[in-house]
Amino acid sequence: MIHRFHADCQARLQLELNRLQHSIVQLLQQENHAAEAALALRLQQHPVSSWPDLLTANKPWCIRQQLERLEAVIAALSQIELKLYGVCSDCEAQIEQERLELDAASQRCTQCEERHKKRDEISLLKRS
């Protein structure tokens, strides 16, 4: 049996997944380019789990944010199915429930997320 809280997160993630699917198709169609329109059609013929692969191969700039979010949501949903949900990807500690309530697709505990952000900032500084 899935933990009650996990079932709530699963329902929220599923809703977000549906919304993302719609907005990705819409954004692609709005682009008014043959390539994007063809991609939108192709996506609709495939299960959403294969969308990240299809989209990463094509990398349409207009949906880069949605694609990132789509990957996180799909990852979280499969973790619920595998009963590995809510485990920090860095230190494997339980991710705080408040964090998952704010964002059901969180992949890191608060501590590791802070560390991760700092690493990003440092690498940005080094690059500039």
Ligand SMILES: [Zn+2]
């Ligand atoms: Zn952690």
